[in-house]
Amino acid sequence: MSTSAISKAPSTSVVGASPIRTDARAKVNGEARYIDDLSFVGLTFATIVRSPHPHARIDSIDPSGALALTGVHAVITAKDIPGKNKVPIVFDDQPLLAETEVRYVGEPVAIVVAESQRLALRALELVRITYTELPAITDPLIALDPNSEKVNPTLGNIVAYHKVRKGDVEKGFAEADVIVSGEYRTGYQEHAYIETNGMVAIPEDEGGIAVFGSMQCPFYIQKGLHYVLGLPFAKLRVVQAVTGGAFGGKEDAPSMPACHAALAAYITRKPVKHIMTREEDITCMTKRHPGIIRMKYGAKKDGTLVACEVEYILNSGVWATLSPVVLWRGTIHAPGPYKIENIKVDAKAVATHTVPNGAFRGFGQPQVCFANECLMDELASKLGIDPIELRRRNALEIGSETATGHKLTESVGLKKVIEQVVQESRWVDGRGRKERRLPDGRLYGIGASTCFYGTGLGAAGKRLDRAGAFIQVDVDGSVQIAVGTTEMGQGHNMALSQIAAQELGTVAERVTMLPVDSSRVPDSGPTVASRATLMSGGALRDAAKKIRLLLHETVARRLNVPIADITFEPGTIYAKLDAAVSFDQAAQWATEDRIHLAQQGWFTAPNTEWNPETGLGEAYYIYTFTCNVAEVAVDDETGEVQVLRIVSGHDIGKAINRRESEGQIQGGVVQGMGYALYEDLVEKDGHILRPNFSGYILPATGDIPDIKPIIVEEPYSEGPFGAKGLGEPPLIAIAPAIANAITDAIGIRPKQLPMTPERILLLIEESKK
Amino acid sequence: MNNYELTLTLNGKPVTRMIDPADTLLDFLRETVWLTGSKEGCGKGECGACTVFLNGATCNSCLVMAVQADGASVTTIEGLPEKFRPLQEAMLETGGAQCGICTPGFILSAVALLEKNSDPNDADIRTALEGNLCRCTGYIKIFEAVKLAAERIK
Numbered sequence: 001m002s003t004s005a006i007s008k009a010p011s012t013s014v015v016g017a018s019p020i021r022t023d024a025r026a027k028v029n030g031e032a033r034y035i036d037d038l039s040f041v042g043l044t045f046a047t048i049v050r051s052p053h054p055h056a057r058i059d060s061i062d063p064s065g066a067l068a069l070t071g072v073h074a075v076i077t078a079k080d081i082p083g084k085n086k087v088p089i090v091f092d093d094q095p096l097l098a099e100t101e102v103r104y105v106g107e108p109v110a111i112v113v114a115e116s117q118r119l120a121l122r123a124l125e126l127v128r129i130t131y132t133e134l135p136a137i138t139d140p141l142i143a144l145d146p147n148s149e150k151v152n153p154t155l156g157n158i159v160a161y162h163k164v165r166k167g168d169v170e171k172g173f174a175e176a177d178v179i180v181s182g183e184y185r186t187g188y189q190e191h192a193y194i195e196t197n198g199m200v201a202i203p204e205d206e207g208g209i210a211v212f213g214s215m216q217c218p219f220y221i222q223k224g225l226h227y228v229l230g231l232p233f234a235k236l237r238v239v240q241a242v243t244g245g246a247f248g249g250k251e252d253a254p255s256m257p258a259c260h261a262a263l264a265a266y267i268t269r270k271p272v273k274h275i276m277t278r279e280e281d282i283t284c285m286t287k288r289h290p291g292i293i294r295m296k297y298g299a300k301k302d303g304t305l306v307a308c309e310v311e312y313i314l315n316s317g318v319w320a321t322l323s324p325v326v327l328w329r330g331t332i333h334a335p336g337p338y339k340i341e342n343i344k345v346d347a348k349a350v351a352t353h354t355v356p357n358g359a360f361r362g363f364g365q366p367q368v369c370f371a372n373e374c375l376m377d378e379l380a381s382k383l384g385i386d387p388i389e390l391r392r393r394n395a396l397e398i399g400s401e402t403a404t405g406h407k408l409t410e411s412v413g414l415k416k417v418i419e420q421v422v423q424e425s426r427w428v429d430g431r432g433r434k435e436r437r438l439p440d441g442r443l444y445g446i447g448a449s450t451c452f453y454g455t456g457l458g459a460a461g462k463r464l465d466r467a468g469a470f471i472q473v474d475v476d477g478s479v480q481i482a483v484g485t486t487e488m489g490q491g492h493n494m495a496l497s498q499i500a501a502q503e504l505g506t507v508a509e510r511v512t513m514l515p516v517d518s519s520r521v522p523d524s525g526p527t528v529a530s531r532a533t534l535m536s537g538g539a540l541r542d543a544a545k546k547i548r549l550l551l552h553e554t555v556a557r558r559l560n561v562p563i564a565d566i567t568f569e570p571g572t573i574y575a576k577l578d579a580a581v582s583f584d585q586a587a588q589w590a591t592e593d594r595i596h597l598a599q600q601g602w603f604t605a606p607n608t609e610w611n612p613e614t615g616l617g618e619a620y621y622i623y624t625f626t627c628n629v630a631e632v633a634v635d636d637e638t639g640e641v642q643v644l645r646i647v648s649g650h651d652i653g654k655a656i657n658r659r660e661s662e663g664q665i666q667g668g669v670v671q672g673m674g675y676a677l678y679e680d681l682v683e684k685d686g687h688i689l690r691p692n693f694s695g696y697i698l699p700a701t702g703d704i705p706d707i708k709p710i711i712v713e714e715p716y717s718e719g720p721f722g723a724k725g726l727g728e729p730p731l732i733a734i735a736p737a738i739a740n741a742i743t744d745a746i747g748i749r750p751k752q753l754p755m756t757p758e759r760i761l762l763l764i765e766e767s768k769k
Numbered sequence: 770m771n772n773y774e775l776t777l778t779l780n781g782k783p784v785t786r787m788i789d790p791a792d793t794l795l796d797f798l799r800e801t802v803w804l805t806g807s808k809e810g811c812g813k814g815e816c817g818a819c820t821v822f823l824n825g826a827t828c829n830s831c832l833v834m835a836v837q838a839d840g841a842s843v844t845t846i847e848g849l850p851e852k853f854r855p856l857q858e859a860m861l862e863t864g865g866a867q868c869g870i871c872t873p874g875f876i877l878s879a880v881a882l883l884e885k886n887s888d889p890n891d892a893d894i895r896t897a898l899e900g901n902l903c904r905c906t907g908y909i910k911i912f913e914a915v916k917l918a919a920e921r922i923k
Contacts, residue, residue, distance in 0.1 A: 018864075020861045020862065021861070021864070021866070023869070024860070024861050024864075024866045024869070025861065026869075027866040027868075027869025027872050028857040028860045028861060028866055028869075028872055028876065029806070029846070029847075029857065030805075030806020030807070030845070030846035030847055030872075030873040031806070032869050033805065034808070034870060036799075036805075036808075036809070037799075037805035039803075118789075118791070191904075192902075192904055193868070193870075193904055194808070194810045194816060194818055194868070194870045194871050194902060194903070194904055195808070195810065195868070195870045196810075242869070243868065244808075244868045244869070244870030245868045245870060245904050245905055246868075247904070277812060278810070278811040278812060278813070488868060489867035489868025489869070489905045490867065490905075491867065659863075659864045660864060662864070662910075663864045663867060663905075663906055663907075663910055666906060666907035666908075666909045666910065667867065667904075667905050667906050667907040668907075669907055670907035670908065671904070671907075692811065692813055692815060693811055693813070693815035693816055693902065694813075694815055698902055698904065699907075700899055700902060701894075701895040701896075701898045701899050701901070701908055701912075702895055702896070702899055704895070704907065704908045704909065704912075707907060707909055
């Protein structure tokens with residue numbers, strides 16, 4: 001049967017509505033079970049002995065004191081690993097347990113397993129390790145000095161390097177009427193998911209291991225287990241528990257605690273639970289890379305950008321982990337969503353003796369976006385052009401080429417987003433305010449930013465950018481769907497249920513998403529890069545179309561009508577004008593007729609290509625476009641900044657669930673505010689100071705401004721019902737919008753994140769001199 | 770060692786258990802009586818995920834020793850009074866729960882507010898919830914849920 005036999009699209013829609021999330025009921029009842037809520041018979045507990053030094057030689061490990069305690073089952077070190085002592089991410093440079101040398105504070109050295117958590121903590125203190133401290137390099141600029149010691153033993157000090165060479169920047173700058181340049185610095189950002197990392201590993205009957213836990217990417221963990229235990233994939237089962245926040249921090253990093261627990265279970269033959277404390281999680285798990293960005297824009301008098309040059313340095317921490325990919329995304333997006341003919345980007349990820357950094361919502365873009373969007377405002381100021389107008393004049397549109405020479409042919413809503421945000425935020429009024437002093441004495445400011453975000457893994461991650469799905473319609477018309485991407489709070493399960501329901505011809509309430517269990521669901525690639533709606537959605541549609549055809553054929557056969565006469569709405573199938581059959585009835589008929597209502601779906605990402613020598617090509621297949629306007633009140637006596645209002649607009653192609661899309665925008669905006677103003681993770685000589693929530697300040701209820709989300713829908717032909725990605729864009733350009741607003745208020749430009757009161761005050765005082 | 774006999778009223782019912790004096794109230798709830806709705810987000814009273822009622826007022830149960838609850842009355846999310854179920858319904862309607870780990874704590878803090886103030890304004894709501902951290906929602910849909918619930922409960 002050809003697909004032209006598939007009936008016309010319905011007039012009412014499940015996609016685009018806002019059904020209540022199916023996973024929320026358990027959450028509001030306190031019944032959702034996260035990893036630490038699950039019970040397992042015979043559970044034992046693991047704690048990890050971690051390096052207290054940023055760089056040291058391990059001279060001896062003496063576990064005897066710990067093993068002497070009754071109830072301590074094992075102290076496991078690198079020599080006990082049956083497979084490879086490696087955590088596979090990009091380069092396989094990172095060990096699971098340090099063997100001869102430790103290279104960051106918190107690096108795991110040994111695993112203690114005991115019959116209770118309290119005992120495991122006591123035993124931890126009794127494992128005697130002697131170290132000889134070695135010199136540590138914690139400043140990436142020092143690590144870049146060719147005379148410096150090698151920090152990363154296998155990769156050297158530059159663990160990744162990317163470049164873009166488009167046109168001729170020398171010529172571009174020579175032709176520019178105005179040039180602006182500057183250096184910007186960004187700090188760490190800690191994910192601070194309210195649920196810390198945790199895993200439970202269970203030895204299985206046929207010699208395999210099952211791992212349950214808090215995670216984004218079960219199949220990444222499966223690969224890690226394969227490396228460490230040397231067991232075949234078919235004997236390694238990974239199951240995601242309800243996950244309490246992730247934001248990229250549970251993308252690759254959980255392979256460490258998962259493999260620690262699994263190794264302990266494998267060796268002791270007992271179930272092992274390993275839940276990190278908050279201090280442990282903040283100290284030893286990945287964070288957003290601190291960045292140094294040196295940037296230059298050249299423009300004509302009328303504001304047309306003619307050249308852009310970027311030097312982008314990320315502090316990778318000691319192991320490469322995801323740094324090559326984080327760096328790549330930042331490189332591709334560095335110049336901003338603008339038409340620029342001449343571009344030169346050099347980007348490096350540099351190893352230091354600090355905790356390895358990794359994925360965090362935005363993935364290398366927030367750092368460079370802070371720089372480029374602040375510099376755009378500097379350019380606007382020098383040119384005497386309104387900052388929004390400058391962005392409008394250079395904005396990418398259909399037919400434009402991106403920084404990597406990718407010609408955009410559809411779904412470019414940047415100008416539309418700008419217009420709507422400008423209107424909603426009353427930008428013109430805000431900019432035009434004569435009186436900047438508010439009645440309470442603070443200074444008012446308004447600032448804007450734009451950005452774009454390539455959905456999916458891009459050319460760099462092409463190999464992984466595919467998704468499988470499975471759908472089964474049961475005899476009563478209820479539906480089970482399964483994908484390998486995961487719910488971590490973002491609304492994944494609800495959105496995909498809506499997509500599946502819409503494509504099948506039923507309602508979202510009848511669809512159940514199966515738990516993500518590697519032994520039960522297909523691999524849909526990682527839940528990252530704002531890709532799940534598009535990729536898993538695509539795979540579900542593929543499966544759903546096949547089933548819908550089978551159901552419609554059944555109805556056509558049973559009612560003796562040509563299949564061309566079949567139309568449908570969510571829940572009902574129509575044959576001719578007066579014959580209607582419910583979806584559920586069709587499912588029962590098909591089952592009776594021995595039709596197989598379970599189908600697989602597959603979706604591979606549209607094509608991307610990229611030449612690493614030139615840095616040119618179709619780096620991503622589609623982009624989301626963003627514009628933010630922020631209004632602030634700055635207290636110039638204390639340096640405190642209060643955000644009054646943020647209007648945050650995004651062209652996402654299609655909002656699958658409108659309410660949840662708004663929730664993603666609000667959540668991302670507030671995380672962006674934290675990055676901009678409050679979240680100051682202080683690292684000194686390789687040690688993270690105050691690894692808790694009184695040292696690392698998260699935005700709380702009193703900090704929240706009025707946030708107006710705006711959704712623009714410029715449909716993408718390959719996305720499910722036109723959808724692109726939404727997860728990350730809301731965070732990326734918030735910091736520069738706030739920085740631009742602060743600059744508008746006080747007349748001085750902050751160039752370092754976070755813009756804490758101390759830093760703002762110092763800027764104000766410096767300017768008075 | 771479980772050598773202390775703890776007796777309290779838990780969600781309206783009398784409960785007696787042997788506990789380790791080193792247990793916190795949160796440990797007792799989660800591990801002795803298997804009420805896992807209260808969560809450990811930080812272990813230091815800085816995130817509010819462990820919020821429960823102790824003798825009529827909310828507390829961070831990770832900072833209360835279980836022995837301090839001897840003879841006391843404790844209410845957890847599992848024992849949410851019928852009167853305040855609209856808070857749960859409102860959270861569903863506004864979309865106030867994303868990953869959900871902070872949700873029980875927020876609901877109980879909102880109960881504490883609505884018990885004292887049946888018509889809270891925006892500032893009242895923010896102040897009442899200032900001890901609860903959320904990393905997913907940006908808080909706005911939580912505020913909306915409390916406002917909506919207040920109107921319905923009145």
